[in-house]
Each structure stands twice: as C-alpha cells, then as structure tokens.
Amino acid sequence: MSTDLTLKEIQKEWHGTYRSYALGLLFSLVLTAISFGLVILNPLPHKYVHIALLVLAVVQAAGQLVFFLHLGQEAHPRWETLIFSFTTLILLIIVIGTLWVMSDLNERTMENMENMKNMTNMKKDMVHD
Amino acid sequence: MSRPLTLHHQDTLEAHPDTRVPDPHQDVFSTTTFGFWVYLMTDCLLFATFFVTFAVFHDRTFGGPSPKDLFDLKTVFIETMVLLFSSVACGLALLSSLKLEKTKVIIWMAVAFLLGASFVAIELKEFTHLVHEGNSWERSAFLSSFFTLVGTHGLHVSVGLLWLMVMMFQVFWMGITALTFRRLSVFSMFWHFLDLIWIFIFTFVYLMGMV
Secondary structure, three states: OOOOHHHHHHHHHHOOOHHHHHHHHHHHHHHHHHHHHHHHHOOHHHHHHHHHHHHHHHHHHHHHHHEEEEOOOOOOOOOOOHHHHHHHHHHHHHHHHHEEEHHHHHHHHHHHHHHHHHHHHHHHHHHOO | OOOOOOOHHHHOOOOOOOOOOOOOOEEEHHHHHHHHHHHHHOOOOOOOOHHHHHHHHHOOOOOOOOOOOOOHHHHHHHHHHHHHHHHHHHHHHHHHHOOOHHHHHHHHHHHHHHHHHHHHHHHHHHHHHHHOOOOOOOOOOOHHHHHHHHHHHHHHHHHHHHEEEEEEEHHHHHOOOOOHHHHHHHHHHHHHHHHHHHHHHHHHHHHHHHO
C-alpha cells in the first residue's frame, strides 16, 4: 500500500528545528576549532594527537548525524537507525580488516627481505671459508 | 524485538494525530526518504573503501612530496567552514519551507548554492595547483589515493550543486508542495551527508598528514 500524504502531513514527519541546527552548528564549530588547534598549536605529545583527532572526528560526525540528519528520531520501528547500525558494522569490518591485513602483509614482506639479506650474507661467508 | 510489528502504529498515533495512514512507513514521503537513506549508506561504504585505501597508501610517496609538503591548513579550514555553513543554510531552507515562506526558501537555497560552489572552486584551485607543480595522481600511490578520495567527494558536491539549482527552479515555479518539500528534504539529507564525509577527509587526509 502506498499513499500520498498532504504537505501538512509530511511536514510533521520531518524533524528539524531551529534549535537542532543552531546546536549542530555550534557543536561542529567548537570541535573543528579544537581539531585544527591540536595540529597548529601542537599542545599534545605526538603519539596522542592521532587518537585525539580520531575521537574528535567521530564525535563531530555523531553530532551531525543527530542534529542535521535527525538519526534516531524517526517513527517506530526505527528502520533507518537499524540499517545505519548494520552499515557501521560492515564499514568497521572493511576498514579494520583491511588495515590489519595490509599491515600484517607489510611486516611479513619486510621480514622476508631481511631473511634474504641474511641468507646472501651467509652464502658469502661460506664462500670465504 | 519484544512486541509484534503489527502493533507498532499505536505508539506513533500520538506523534502524528492528523495522519491518515496508520503505518508511518508506507506513505510516499517515508518510502522515498528511506530509499534515499539506503543509498547514502551504500555511498558510506564507497567512501570507507577509499578512506582505507588512502590509509594504506598515505606514506607510499615514491620519493615524491609527502602531505606536509603539499597541504595548506588555512585553505582546508576555509573549505571546512564554507561546507559547514552551506549545510546549515540548506537546513534553514527546509525550516522556512515548513512555514511556507517561498522567498526565504529560495534565498537560503541560493546561499547554500553559493557556499557549495565556492567550496568546489577552492578545491579545483588546489587540484590544478598540485597538477601544475607536477604532483598529479600519476606521481605516487599516496597522490593517486588522495585524488580518488577527495575528488570523489568533490564530484558528489558538484552533482549536488546541479541538483540544488534544479530544485531552486522547481520551488520557484511550483511553490512549496508535498512534491517539492519531499525533494527538498531528500536533497538536505544528501547535503548534510557530504558535510559529514568532509569531517573525515579534513581529519584523516589533511590534519593527520600535517601532524
């Protein structure tokens, strides 16, 4: 069944308010300023900067999802939130899986190259003997 | 889920007292926005693969320049602000359309368009500068993945601008109707989504490259 609603009816299904956009803008401005500040002013030790930037980006994205894209505010059952969670799962599998496999591959090939160097050195030693 | 699906309309009756359709998910507005949401989620996966390709290749510069030699944080900050305010302007257009203020809707859409167009202009200037210096996508694996990721986002924004222009004419000729409101709200989802992707681009590509 598919029914066309009137303008007034569909406007009730849309969830944005001036308050949500103002909050979203303020939230994004503050987090963006902190992110750029961390890189330009460099107040943190080097190894923590990447983690801080990652956390700030994820928090800002979550804020925009709620304030701008109105995630989790639709009528029950929440299909949009459900499919979003599933996409996040697949996304994490792709991202973490790829990073894992590629860094592992990188380490193994580096190890092999070192082994090859050692083997050639051993051959040289044998010839000298 | 603990309760049967057939009963779910009961908890939405309160939220939508004058809705004729008992199930809030079967009208054209809901199915259209839901379908578009599914498209955005697949687009999310497309960007995820480009992001992870960039993550793998970001230090494979093949003797060429690294992010620190190429990027300018001032430009990136301006791009970020321009896209954020464009996203908010699009939201304000929708809020004006709730009050049926047609002129205000078109003004906010024009603001969103101009900001979006300046974003694309700044990005194109950056890209042509890189190519002229001999640092095109052919230079290294890092630059290939950089142009693929940032370029795909820029292409999305450009397509969005075309869409926004068509929508401005539609609102102008047809006024604010159920049809144009639906199209506007779908466009706003697209526009906010692109701003969301940009958060990860300025963080992973530019800021982390400059650390």
